Amino acid sequence: MIDGVKVIPLKKISDERGTIMHMLKNTDPHFEQFGEVYFSTAYPGVIKGWHEHTKQVQFYAVLRGMIKLVMCDNRPKSPTYKELMEVCVGDDNYQLVRIPAGVINGYKNIGTDTVIVANCSTLPHEPDEMLRYDPHGDKVPYEWKRIDK
Numbered sequence: 001m002i003d004g005v006k007v008i009p010l011k012k013i014s015d016e017r018g019t020i021m022h023m024l025k026n027t028d029p030h031f032e033q034f035g036e037v038y039f040s041t042a043y044p045g046v047i048k049g050w051h052e053h054t055k056q057v058q059f060y061a062v063l064r065g066m067i068k069l070v071m072c073d074n075r076p077k078s079p080t081y082k083e084l085m086e087v088c089v090g091d092d093n094y095q096l097v098r099i100p101a102g103v104i105n106g107y108k109n110i111g112t113d114t115v116i117v118a119n120c121s122t123l124p125h126e127p128d129e130m131l132r133y134d135p136h137g138d139k140v141p142y143e144w145k146r147i148d149k
Helices: none
Strands: 006-009 012-015 018-021 036-042 047-053 058-064 066-073 084-090 095-099 103-109 115-121 130-132
Touching: 036 047, 036 103, 058 066, 058 084, 066 115, 084 095
Parallel strands: none
Antiparallel strands: 006 095, 012 018, 036 115, 047 103, 047 130, 058 095, 058 115, 066 084, 066 103
């Protein structure tokens, strides 16, 4: 587990009308600050990343589909510096993932349909605050292939 990353189980409340999917409330013990909420989609097999925020903390939840979220600690003073962490999040594993500033992250749609990812970040988007890296480059020692066991 990367220092500062939290994986929090979330609730889905379903009935004959549909489903309510809780994500984050300001009364939750892990709530920090509200900056903005946005939604991102990715088609099957698509990789989004790598990116690293220098100031904001991100809270990811997957509303539809499944992703493999991969994180790499890029904070030199962290006890988990350079460690990798992956978690599958989505329909089959509805969770909230807290990603601290300085942790490089990216995700791959591992399902067969378009995925919808929600991000509630602690700060509004600032283009100069985010660093981008090639998802197939050498910044993060990770290969985006499927793991067959």
